[in-house]
Amino acid sequence: MSLYSYKVDNLMNDLGGCGLLQKLLCVITHVAIILAAWSVLGMAFIGYDPGFTCRILNIEATAMSFINASTISTHRLCSVGTYSTCSSYQFSPKMNTIVSEWNLVCDKRWVVAVVTSVQMAGVFVGNIVTGPLADSIGRKPSLIINVLLLVVFNFIAYFIQTWEVYAVIRFLIGIGAGIYFTVAFPLMVEFVPSKLRPIAVCFPSEPIAAMLFAFVSFWLHDWRSIHLLKTLIGIPILMTLCFIPESFRWLISKLKFERADQTISFVANVNRVIKPDIDGLFEAAQKEIAATSTENISPFSLTILWSNKDLRKVTVPLTIPWQVQVSFK
Structure with a gap:
C-alpha cells in the first residue's frame, strides 16, 4: 500500500467511518436505483402482450x-x-401496453424484441462511456447527467406516438441507466471505509426495486402512466443529487486540492467530528501522481482491460456474469 492510500484510509476513519453523511449517501444511492431499475425493467410490462x-x-x-x-x-x-x-x-382493456396501442402482434410481434434489444444496446453504450466520462468531469456531474437523461426521456416517452421513435427513446433511456449502474456505486464507496464497502454495495436494492415495479405495473396498467411516474420520482432524486459532495478522492487525483479540502470539511461537519489533520495528504498524492506520470502510462480506455494477461483473467470472468444479467433483464 502506498503512503497516499494509507493516508486516505486513515482519513476515512478519522472522518467518522460510517457517519451520518455515509449513511445518507448510501440511502440516496440505493433509493435512486429505483429510477434506473424501473427504466431498464420497463419493457417487462410495457412490451407485454395483453391478449x-x-x-x-x-x-x-x-x-x-x-x-x-x-x-x-x-x-x-x-x-x-x-x-x-x-x-x-x-x-384486453385491462392493460394498455405498446403492444395493444400499436398493434405489435402477428407480423409485427418482432418489434418488442427489437425495442428491448435497442434499449440494452443503450445500457451497453452507457456502461462503456461512463468510466472515461466520470474520470474526466467527475463522479457527481456524471451521476446528475444520468438522472437528467432518465427524467427527460421518460417524460418524452409519455407523448410518443410511433414505435420507431419510441425505440430511439428506449436507447437513450438505456444510456442513462447504464451510466447510473456504472458511476453511482463508485461515488458511494469512495466515501465508505474499505471494511464496510461490501455491505454498502451488496444491499439488494435492485431486486427490491424490481418487486416494487411489479406492484406499480399491476396498479397502473398503463405504459404511459408508468413513464410519467418515473419522471415524477426522478425529479426529487435529481434535486437531491445536486447537494451531495463530489468524491474528494477524484478531486485529489485531479490535483484539485482546494475543492478536496472543502469536501473533507463538509464531511466532517455533517458527521459532527473535528476535521482531521490532512497535512501531508496532498503532498503524498502529488508525489504519487508525479511518479506514475513519469512511467508513460497511456490514458485509461476500454482497451486497457485486455492489455495484459493478468487484466484479461479478471475482465473475462466479470464480463460473463454481466452478459448473463443483461440477458435475464
Whole structure:
C-alpha cells in the first residue's frame, strides 16, 4: 500500500467511518436505483402482450367457398393459411401496453424484441462511456447527467406516438441507466471505509426495486402512466443529487486540492467530528501522481482491460456474469 492510500484510509476513519453523511449517501444511492431499475425493467410490462382477438378477418374471394368463417376462432388469430389475414385487432382493456396501442402482434410481434434489444444496446453504450466520462468531469456531474437523461426521456416517452421513435427513446433511456449502474456505486464507496464497502454495495436494492415495479405495473396498467411516474420520482432524486459532495478522492487525483479540502470539511461537519489533520495528504498524492506520470502510462480506455494477461483473467470472468444479467433483464 502506498503512503497516499494509507493516508486516505486513515482519513476515512478519522472522518467518522460510517457517519451520518455515509449513511445518507448510501440511502440516496440505493433509493435512486429505483429510477434506473424501473427504466431498464420497463419493457417487462410495457412490451407485454395483453391478449387479442381478430376483429376484422379479410378473406380472399377465391377462398370463400371452402372457408367456413363461423367455425374459426378469433382468439389470437393472425391468419387462416394464405387466404385470409386479420387487419384489425381487439385487445384486453385491462392493460394498455405498446403492444395493444400499436398493434405489435402477428407480423409485427418482432418489434418488442427489437425495442428491448435497442434499449440494452443503450445500457451497453452507457456502461462503456461512463468510466472515461466520470474520470474526466467527475463522479457527481456524471451521476446528475444520468438522472437528467432518465427524467427527460421518460417524460418524452409519455407523448410518443410511433414505435420507431419510441425505440430511439428506449436507447437513450438505456444510456442513462447504464451510466447510473456504472458511476453511482463508485461515488458511494469512495466515501465508505474499505471494511464496510461490501455491505454498502451488496444491499439488494435492485431486486427490491424490481418487486416494487411489479406492484406499480399491476396498479397502473398503463405504459404511459408508468413513464410519467418515473419522471415524477426522478425529479426529487435529481434535486437531491445536486447537494451531495463530489468524491474528494477524484478531486485529489485531479490535483484539485482546494475543492478536496472543502469536501473533507463538509464531511466532517455533517458527521459532527473535528476535521482531521490532512497535512501531508496532498503532498503524498502529488508525489504519487508525479511518479506514475513519469512511467508513460497511456490514458485509461476500454482497451486497457485486455492489455495484459493478468487484466484479461479478471475482465473475462466479470464480463460473463454481466452478459448473463443483461440477458435475464
